[in-house]
Amino acid sequence: MLEIFLKTLPFFAVIGLGYWAGRARFFTEEATAYLTKFVFYFALSAMLFRFSANLSFAEVFDSDFVITYLVATMLVYIFASLVSLLRRLPVEQVAIEAQCAVIGNVGFLGIPMLALLLGEAAIGPIMLVLAVDLIVFGSLVVILITGSRDGRVSPAILKTVGMGLVKNPMIVSISLGFAWAALALPIPRPMNEFLTILGGAATPCALFAIGASLASKSAERLEVAGWLSFCKLVLHPLAVAVMALWLLPVEPYSASVMIAAAALPVAGNVFIIAQHYGVAPARVSASILISTMVSIITVSLVIGWVAV
Numbered sequence: 001m002l003e004i005f006l007k008t009l010p011f012f013a014v015i016g017l018g019y020w021a022g023r024a025r026f027f028t029e030e031a032t033a034y035l036t037k038f039v040f041y042f043a044l045s046a047m048l049f050r051f052s053a054n055l056s057f058a059e060v061f062d063s064d065f066v067i068t069y070l071v072a073t074m075l076v077y078i079f080a081s082l083v084s085l086l087r088r089l090p091v092e093q094v095a096i097e098a099q100c101a102v103i104g105n106v107g108f109l110g111i112p113m114l115a116l117l118l119g120e121a122a123i124g125p126i127m128l129v130l131a132v133d134l135i136v137f138g139s140l141v142v143i144l145i146t147g148s149r150d151g152r153v154s155p156a157i158l159k160t161v162g163m164g165l166v167k168n169p170m171i172v173s174i175s176l177g178f179a180w181a182a183l184a185l186p187i188p189r190p191m192n193e194f195l196t197i198l199g200g201a202a203t204p205c206a207l208f209a210i211g212a213s214l215a216s217k218s219a220e221r222l223e224v225a226g227w228l229s230f231c232k233l234v235l236h237p238l239a240v241a242v243m244a245l246w247l248l249p250v251e252p253y254s255a256s257v258m259i260a261a262a263a264l265p266v267a268g269n270v271f272i273i274a275q276h277y278g279v280a281p282a283r284v285s286a287s288i289l290i291s292t293m294v295s296i297i298t299v300s301l302v303i304g305w306v307a308v
Contacts, residue, residue: 004117004304005297011113011207012296018211032212036268039206044107045173047199051123052177053187060124060178065250069258070132072243073102076236077137080228091148092279097224099141099273100287101231104264106130107170108210112203114260117303125257127174133267134171138164145277213268214292217285225286229266232291233298237263256306263302265291 021027027035052060080101084094104110106129114122139161146157165171180187187195240262244255266288274284 004307005300007117008113008296008300008303011109014204014207015211015214015292018208019214020211021208022212022215027212027215029216032209032216035205036209036213039108039202039209041169043198043200043202043205044111045169046195047111047202048127048170048173049177049180050187050192050195050199052127052174053180055124055178056181057178060127062125062128062250062254064248065125065128065254065258066132068244068248068250068255069129069240069262070136071248072240073132073137073236073262075243076231076239077102079235080231083227092145092277095141095144095148096270096274096279096284097228099137099270100228100266100284102236103133103137103267103270104232104236104261105210105267105292106133106261106264108206108268110261110264112206114257114303118257118260118307121253122257122260125254126261129258129261130170131174134168135165138168138269141273145273145279210268210292214289217271217289222286222290224283225290228283228287229291229294232266232287233263233295237302259306260299260303263295263299265295265299 018027022029022032077098081094081098084097089097106126110129111123111126114126142161142164143157146160237259241255241259244250244258249255250258266284268288271281271284271288273279274281
C-alpha cells in the first residue's frame with residue numbers, strides 16, 4: 001500500500017504545486033483558464049487521439065463493461081438524487097449534486113495516473129468510463145436543468161446536448177482516433193512524434209491546472225460538500241466494485257480499472273456546468289476541493305486494493 005501511495009504522491013504533488021501557485025497569485029485565474037484550455041483542446045486531445053488510433057474499437061468496446069459501469073453509477077446517481085429531494089431541493093440542484101456524486105476527474109487525472117499505475121492496457125477501459133460519463137451523465141444533467149426551467153424537454157434542449165457532445169474535444173479526438181484505427185492507417189512518423197510531444201504535455205499541465213483551479217475554490221456548505229465527497233470517493237467505487245465483481249461481473253483487470261476510475265475525485269467540469277447555469281457553484285466548488293484533498297489517501301487505498 002505504501003508503494004502505491006508513493007507512486008500516486010508525485011501526481012498530487014504537481015496538483016499541490018499548482019494550488020500553491022494559484023494561492024500565491026503567481027498563477028492568476030486567467031492564466032489557469034488558458035492553461036486549462038490548452039490541455040482540454042490540444043494536449044489531452046492529442047494524447048487521446050494517439051491512444052485511440054493505436055487501438056481497435058472492436059477490441060476496446062465491451063458491452064458488459066459499459067452496462068456494469070452504467071448501472072452501478074446510475075444507482076449512486078439515483079441515491080444521491082433521492083437524498084437531495086428529501087432535503088426539498090429544486091430539480092436543478094438535485095441534478096448538480098447527483099453529478100458531483102458520480103462524475104470523477106477521469107480526463108485530467110485518471111488517464112495519466114491510472115495508465116501509469118495500472119499499465120497502458122488500462123487506457124481502453126478508462127476511455128469507456130470517460131465516454132459514459134460524457135455522453136450519458138453529461139447529457140442528463142443538461143436535460144434535467146434546462147427541462148426543469150422550461151417545464152418540458154424540448155427539441156431545443158436535445159439540440160443543445162447534441163451540439164455539446166459534437167464540440168467536446170475529448171469525444172471528437174477519441175472518435176477520430178478510432179476512425180483512424182478502423183481504416184488501418186499507420187500514423188506517419190512526423191505526425192506520431194508531433195502527437196507524442198503535444199500529448200506529453202497533457203499530464204503535467206492537467207495536474208498543475210487542477211491545482212491552480214482549486215486555489216480559487218471556496219469551502220462553503222461543508223456538510224453538503226462532505227456528503228457529496230463521500231458519495232464520490234466511497235459510495236461510487238463501492239457500488240462499482242459490488243456490481244463489477246459480484247452482481248454483473250466483468251473481466252478482473254477491466255473491473256479493477258473501472259473501480260479505480262470510480263474512486264477519482266469530483267471533476268472540474270461539474271463546476272463549469274454549475275457556473276454556466278448558475279446552480280450551486282459554491283457547493284460544487286467545495287465538493288471538488290474536499291474530494292481532491294481526501295482522494296490523496298482514498299485513491300491510493302483503492303488502487304492498492306485493486307492492484308493486488
